[in-house]
Amino acid sequence: MPHVSSYTKVRGGRKAAAGNVGRPPVAWALPGIVFFALFAIVPLAIAVYLSFCHWDGLNSPTSVGTANWTRLFKDPEFRQAAWLSLLLTTISWAFQTPVALLLGVWAAGRQRSRAVLSAVFFVPLLLSTTAIAMLFHALLDPNFGVIKEIGPWFGIDPNVLGSSTGALLTVAFVGGWQFMPFHTLIYQGGTRQIPQVLYQAAEIDGAGMFRQFFHITLPQLRNTITTSSVLMIVGSLTYFDTVLIMTKGGPGTDTTVLPYLMYRTGFQTYDLGYAAAIATALVVVATALSLILVRFSGFGNMRSTREGM
Amino acid sequence: MVMAGVLAGCGSDDDGGTLTAYVYGDDAVKIQEAAVKEFNKTSKVKVKLIPVPGTEYVNKLRSAMGSPSAPDIFYNWGAGSIKPYRDAGQLVDLTSAVKNDAVLKDGFLPSIVEAGSLDGKIYGVPMRGMQPVMLFYNKTLFAENKVEVPKTWEDLQKAITTFKSKGITPFALGGSDKWPELMWMEYLLDRIGGPDVFRKIQNGDRSAWGDPAVLKAAQTVRQLVDDGAFGKNFNSVDYGNGGAPTLLNKGKAAMHLMGSWEYSTQLGKAPKFAEEDLGWANFPTVAGGVGDPADVVGNPTNYWSINSRTKYKDEAIAFLKTMASKSYAQALVDNGDVPTTSNAASMLSGSPNPQFATDQYEMVQKAPSFTLSWDQALESKYATPLLTQISKLFAGKSTPEQFVAAMKAVK
Numbered sequence: 068m069p070h071v072s073s074y075t076k077v078r079g080g081r082k083a084a085a086g087n088v089g090r091p092p093v094a095w096a097l098p099g100i101v102f103f104a105l106f107a108i109v110p111l112a113i114a115v116y117l118s119f120c121h122w123d124g125l126n127s128p129t130s131v132g133t134a135n136w137t138r139l140f141k142d143p144e145f146r147q148a149a150w151l152s153l154l155l156t157t158i159s160w161a162f163q164t165p166v167a168l169l170l171g172v173w174a175a176g177r178q179r180s181r182a183v184l185s186a187v188f189f190v191p192l193l194l195s196t197t198a199i200a201m202l203f204h205a206l207l208d209p210n211f212g213v214i215k216e217i218g219p220w221f222g223i224d225p226n227v228l229g230s231s232t233g234a235l236l237t238v239a240f241v242g243g244w245q246f247m248p249f250h251t252l253i254y255q256g257g258t259r260q261i262p263q264v265l266y267q268a269a270e271i272d273g274a275g276m277f278r279q280f281f282h283i284t285l286p287q288l289r290n291t292i293t294t295s296s297v298l299m300i301v302g303s304l305t306y307f308d309t310v311l312i313m314t315k316g317g318p319g320t321d322t323t324v325l326p327y328l329m330y331r332t333g334f335q336t337y338d339l340g341y342a343a344a345i346a347t348a349l350v351v352v353a354t355a356l357s358l359i360l361v362r363f364s365g366f367g368n369m370r371s372t373r374e375g376m
Numbered sequence: 377m378v379m380a381g382v383l384a385g386c387g388s389d390d391d392g393g394t395l396t397a398y399v400y401g402d403d404a405v406k407i408q409e410a411a412v413k414e415f416n417k418t419s420k421v422k423v424k425l426i427p428v429p430g431t432e433y434v435n436k437l438r439s440a441m442g443s444p445s446a447p448d449i450f451y452n453w454g455a456g457s458i459k460p461y462r463d464a465g466q467l468v469d470l471t472s473a474v475k476n477d478a479v480l481k482d483g484f485l486p487s488i489v490e491a492g493s494l495d496g497k498i499y500g501v502p503m504r505g506m507q508p509v510m511l512f513y514n515k516t517l518f519a520e521n522k523v524e525v526p527k528t529w530e531d532l533q534k535a536i537t538t539f540k541s542k543g544i545t546p547f548a549l550g551g552s553d554k555w556p557e558l559m560w561m562e563y564l565l566d567r568i569g570g571p572d573v574f575r576k577i578q579n580g581d582r583s584a585w586g587d588p589a590v591l592k593a594a595q596t597v598r599q600l601v602d603d604g605a606f607g608k609n610f611n612s613v614d615y616g617n618g619g620a621p622t623l624l625n626k627g628k629a630a631m632h633l634m635g636s637w638e639y640s641t642q643l644g645k646a647p648k649f650a651e652e653d654l655g656w657a658n659f660p661t662v663a664g665g666v667g668d669p670a671d672v673v674g675n676p677t678n679y680w681s682i683n684s685r686t687k688y689k690d691e692a693i694a695f696l697k698t699m700a701s702k703s704y705a706q707a708l709v710d711n712g713d714v715p716t717t718s719n720a721a722s723m724l725s726g727s728p729n730p731q732f733a734t735d736q737y738e739m740v741q742k743a744p745s746f747t748l749s750w751d752q753a754l755e756s757k758y759a760t761p762l763l764t765q766i767s768k769l770f771a772g773k774s775t776p777e778q779f780v781a782a783m784k785a786v787k
Contacts, residue, residue, distance in 0.1 A: 124438055124442045208612070208619060210613065210622070210623060226609035229611030315554065337460070
């Protein structure tokens with residue numbers, strides 16, 4: 068045995084030396100692959116397996132075939148949760164993307180004041196989601212919170228978290244408030260990658276600020292927008308802590324999004340098999356959405372944003 | 377047995393071993409801590425108390441019980457809350473231990489021991505104070521507006537009208553937490569249909585949700601909501617963060633239907649209010665209802681149960697016996713709790729508020745029926761959907777008929 072291993076070592080070494088520089092052998096990726104398998108693939112496989120079982124967490128799981136899945140497709144609560152998740156994702160995307168994009172482009176400038184302000188904008192991202200949710204929950208207390216005082220100035224009923232639309236919009240807003248800095252950062256980085264010569268050329272041609280933005284900045288940020296959107300969509304679909312702390316899925320079930328429904332089913336009802344089915348469905352939806360986005364944006368082809376450069 | 381003894385001996389030091397005990401981690405833990413300290417002085421096997429934060433308690437217990445590192449002794453609510461563990465063969469049946477032991481047999485109020493039992497078998501020993509749900513009210517608001525404390529449904533409706541006309545919310549309600557809403561359903565069903573309707577449901581008769589009294593109770597809830605009895609924004613008010621109790625002590629709400637712990641909550645938040653302005657009463661009668669107006673709902677008490685996998689069953693039972701001791705009951709009284717021991721009545725004069733303690737004790741003692749909170753009486757697979765449906769009913773997202781249909785359909 069020792070002979071074999073020393074032989075392979077030598078062979079491996081020789082191969083690497085034979086002009087494969089910059090493309091390390093698969094072995095280099097091994098730690099990454101092992102970790103990914105251990106913490107992503109294996110749990111996912113277990114979840115898929117559990118989705119075909121009945122399991123209360125105390126006794127051993129027993130196989131129930133496709134019962135959880137047939138129930139899933141008929142369950143009005145699942146349908147509502149899926150719809151709410153998609154709605155929340157859409158609202159979050161539509162709200163965060165324009166703001167983060169504009170802020171990021173603005174923050175990409177090099178003036179001193181922008182650097183300071185950018186650091187300030189970044190603060191929400193550093194707070195824990197729990198802290199943020201509790202903070203907003205206190206601010207939105209209908210009897211003793213800030214909303215009671217300033218809500219009426221803007222024609223807002225203080226019962227924000229108690230109304231269906233209000234609760235969902237609040238969850239979307241709080242999520243946006245927390246994660247917008249992150250996307251701003253992505254856009255800032257993306258904008259700084261755009262070669263200055265493009266703007267210099269545009270200026271010589273007499274293009275104003277708006278034309279520069281729409282004809283240079285935006286197209287050049289195409290891939291950045293895709294990256295940010297995929298992260299945003301996956302993030303919004305798995306949105307959980309804010310819901311748990313601020314609305315507990317209510318009023319009624321009007322903010323019971325998929326991850327919360329999964330939590331309720333798994334860790335309050337202890338129907339872990341059905342919860343696993345919900346979780347698996349969530350993975351499928353999130354993956355499908357990301358793939359669709361990547362495909363239709365042309366991101367998958369890695370089309371260069373620097374044509375002609 | 378020999379093997380078990382050998383295995384048990386492995387790895388343990390020269391001491392007698394350790395019993396771990398999970399307990400709900402709130403202020404009352406200090407009483408259990410003292411009891412453990414006292415017990416450990418004389419016992420070879422030591423008890424190790426593990427307080428688990430309240431919101432995580434049920435989850436943590438459930439995961440621990442499914443794992444090799446399960447506690448030997450654990451706090452619970454009896455009945456449905458321990459049924460899954462009983463069904464999985466994880467509980468020590470204490471029936472004969474209690475019946476053959478004078479201390480355990482005569483130590484506690486029989487109705488309390490029974491309330492925590494399952495199918496006539498005892499799995500738990502009472503270990504905390506009684507927690508009936510009571511109607512708390514703000515005395516000043518009642519006096520200022522010349523309102524009588526409601527004894528009948530008519531009184532209640534009059535009170536609602538009067539307080540509403542003065543811009544005062546009649547009832548504080550932490551609707552965001554859902555379980556405070558459940559208390560209304562519990563009392564209404566008891567007053568309208570008597571305790572047997574829910575007893576049937578608890579015993580597994582799902583069709584009992586179809587009893588006309590359930591529908592009537594749900595309709596009454598809707599009527600209260602529509603009448604503005606809970607104000608407009610109760611859906612965004614909670615109990616846990618102090619929303620509802622503050623409404624009561626700031627005079628923004630006149631009444632609050634809540635467990636007896638409301639007293640200590642108020643004492644902590646607004647001591648002056650708790651001592652001078654806080655009143656309490658039984659839930660009023662409901663016209664046409666068949667339930668006894670003296671019936672009570674809430675948590676009879678909490679219990680210790682023993683994990684059947686424990687290595688030290690006898691020592692665990694010995695520890696549970698100390699719950700019947702006078703010194704333990706005294707510690708509960710000093711903390712403002714009303715113990716469920718049979719000797720409690722004579723000790724209540726030493727309570728921080730003897731009047732409140734005595735009223736509470738008598739209320740429970742005289743009650744023909746003490747219905748355990750539904751979310752504890754039912755297994756979690758029924759209790760969680762129940763809380764969801766109650767919340768939908770209060771929020772106007774489902775009708776009383778839909779509520780009944782949804783509860784009948786829970787599998």
